[in-house]
Amino acid sequence: MRAQVGDWLVVHSHTEGRHDRRAEIVGTGPDGVPPYTVRWTDEDREALVFPGPDAQVVTAAEHAAHARSEAALIDRVQAGIGAHPSPAER
Template sequence: MTATGERQGQEKPRVGLWARVGDRLIVAGATVGDEGRDGEIVGVHHPDGTPPFDVRWSDTGRVTLVFPGPDARVHHFPPHGTTAAGPVKAATRS
């Protein structure tokens, strides 16, 4: 029997830090008053989405190879062509 989420085209939950291209990496500041950094993940090096990631930082626009530490988290977005409710269906004319 398949889980409800799988029937609706949703991914299984994953344990640990992982990402897809298009997700956002958020790194907390190291000291009080340091806002931290965030950037778009533009490349992953492993098929399962585990680090390292290529990140385009929002403050500089530079792309760097990042091995995230314990102060980092990933904001996941739905895969391209889907929404939180499931796959996007193409509009058709009647």
């Protein structure tokens, strides 16, 4: 596993009801190998991480594309909700 500063570490959850954890990689070992210094988005703190088999590195460009896709989906869902009158309005 190799990474660059600015990439993202995604740790997949295997527990129902728990979300994947994401962290921006702010430092790497020699040649981009672990350990990584990361900034967790859910805690806004930095930590030194040796990623396990449930983790993957996502490039900054892939992360941005995924965020845009999620935002577009949310916009479509919200637009769809607004297009239907509520029971009180019927």
